[in-house]
Amino acid sequence: MILYIVLVxxxxxxxxxxxxxxxxxxxxxLYFVVxxxxxxxxxxxxxxxxxxxxxxxxxxxxxxEIVKCKQCSFKQIKNFALGDYVTKTLGLCTQCNTANxxxxxxxxxxPHRK
Ligand SMILES: [Zn+2]
Numbered sequence: 001m002i003l004y005i006v007l008v009x010x011x012x013x014x015x016x017x018x019x020x021x022x023x024x025x026x027x028x029x030l031y032f033v034v035x036x037x038x039x040x041x042x043x044x045x046x047x048x049x050x051x052x053x054x055x056x057x058x059x060x061x062x063x064x065e066i067v068k069c070k071q072c073s074f075k076q077i078k079n080f081a082l083g084d085y086v087t088k089t090l091g092l093c094t095q096c097n098t099a100n101x102x103x104x105x106x107x108x109x110x111p112h113r114k
Contacts, residue, residue, distance in 0.1 A: 071099030
């Protein structure tokens, strides 16, 4: 990561010199090449890192929970939250206000389903 910062600095330094020098066409061309290479390499590397990151972390499967009430017929489908498990109680039922809601089941949606 430090390498990228150095390269960005070198690239900008070369760009600044490119603007300021305006003298010999050889040094101008040299600074242009350095700036292009440095910034181009950084941009290319960042793109590659982002792509590999996307490959390593595919979109997570959607996971649902069926929440039911012990007393009434209240039933709800909600998104799975980390730490949830089957039979876990979730507090008082919003419908009958007497019994606890509990997780009746956790289901995962298969990938690439639309
Ligand atoms: Zn209820």
